[in-house]
Amino acid sequence: METTEDLLLDGRVRLIQPKDGYRAAIDPVLLAASVAARAGERVVDLGCGAGAVFACIGARVPGVELIGVERDPEMAGLARRTLAVNGFDGRIETADLTALPATWEAGLIDHVSANPPYLPSERGRPSPNPGRAAAGVETGGDLADWVAVARRCLRHKGTLTLVHRADRLDDILAALVRGFGSVVVFPLFPKAGRDAGRVLVRAVRGGRAPLRLASGLVLHGADGAYTAVTETILRGAPLDL
Template identity: 55%
Template structure:
């Protein structure tokens, strides 16, 4: 059991989601909220949060789409424990199951998902100074799997015509597109996220469907902050009002 004094209780979606997370270590910010908002999941569909951490993205998705079934896969035992506690805290333990395991070798029985959403480690192994906190380092820096291996694992867990959605640093878009090549996916969609209208995109949301051959689409993105630093109305609707960021054309995925 994790000692309560090492945790904080925070909230997302303007209090719709309550979140226990480590005081020190990886802490969820807006990335999992944006990731969950990009899924066009429909009632009855099965979703996997690959590398779910404490469950932030999964809980945000369930706040928007309460009629889906979500599994989380997490390699760090302490974070998996917190994800289970957060499921209870948010009264969604019946539709959010957490599995302890590695993306490189998922537990038996996982697979066939309509959606896999993921926020992979951002940095290549050895690309910089690792965080002093081991849990934070594991969340930020590739360890067992590189990005290409992570994407391969994610696609394998999808059902035919299922959709992979990830959020990542914009500078690694080239690596993502290379990693998806030859994986049997199509309808690749790229949505840039700009910190301000006059700044380069810092994040991208990338989506792809398994077993389809539609061409790549570069879609209008989302500006997060106005000139005064406040969230734009569009970003505010997503981050605080549980609105959807669904420019991915997911509504057309009827098969």
Template identity: 50%
Template sequence: MTADGLGFAEAELSHDAFLGGRITLYQPKSGYRAGIDPILLAASVPARRGERVLDLGCGAGPALLALGARVPGLSLTGLERQAAYADLAVRNAAATGIAARIFAADLREMPAELRAESFDHIIANPPYFQAADRTAARDAGREAGRGEEAPLADWVRAGSKRLAPAGRLTMIVRAERLPELLDAMQGLLGSLEVQPLAPRSGRAARLVLVRGRKGGRAEFRLHAPIVLHEGSRHVRDGEDYAPRIRAVLREAAALHFGASDQ
């Protein structure tokens, strides 16, 4: 952090390319760093030009900006409680040339400006681990990105309140937290869908994408897993992503719920 503790010094940052160089992000070298999860989340959102998107807990902006790169003409807004990361999101949006508003605030205490708005899509990649279930990370930013303070129910409640009628909330979480997330969505959202993400063929899903719709009435849908990597195990140096996932990560392709891998 800088001497005033409000941001990152340049020496603490890396400048990393995503989506085959379509976007680049300044990220802390030792804090929370984006992996493929926010990119998969962004790819799964069925947004269209002109729609409004809110990213809860946007961090340095990977999911928000990846979505903006794939679907031009969106109205993008991010909410991030860590001011240093919110500042990075502002910087990354400007450097990438994608317009986005970023608010530094807790999702449980949204600014009045946000509370007066509604959105067609809300996305979230909340911290995966409950604080009681893990050892805290040494870096405060990394800990805040991985260990939750607000329970999943608070994320769902905050998102559902800001959705426009028929708007969608899409989240990515670890598979073991799926029951908790579905329980939080019951009564607030309908047309629930779960898209499991399995590391390899024949392996159990470790991540799930979950979507609900405000006022939705469709039956619950559990889709067949999407397999992230080719082969039953890693056998060579370098990447071994399945072609569908490689297209998402390198070419900004969409990732459709329920679409066949064939």
């Protein structure tokens, strides 16, 4: 696989990723910024790909333990390289998340992040590129399976944070009914006055607070450039949901 080394968070993160196929854009950076991790805690990134999400978390929160789960052996190898070049503490599990045993990290994880495939198999038209196809359309496990794995490995009051398409919000909330509460929905608007295309969703294992719909974030100004707030997040600031 031909690769490139790219920089995230204003050069603080080095990401080894495929030259062709799925490449990290803004979604994993926003997801990482919204994970409320602290030093000494353990974070699992499901479907970690080349490691953009956990690398951004590791750069923002020194002292976290990072665990990635990736079913594609080549992408898992890139994630290990990303860990190594950044000097982060962690490991990568090469496994399909639906094949993880029920005892895997059961109740031991503080935070789970995930950027699941955006479309169910019946709605998606997979890309001819295998990497893009796996990232874009559900194959094997569906959204409920991703949430179920997070529920098993999270400790009580641990958090699950997802980035997903806004039009899948009903599926996300349905999957969170069992075991999660204190849900926050944070819309991501491409421009002011436009409908949200993406949402960040955070849920708490065993949480009991009612759902909260946050004001969200406008990503681009009228000129197409990132807004000032978005720029600070892309440079490493946390995103408080």
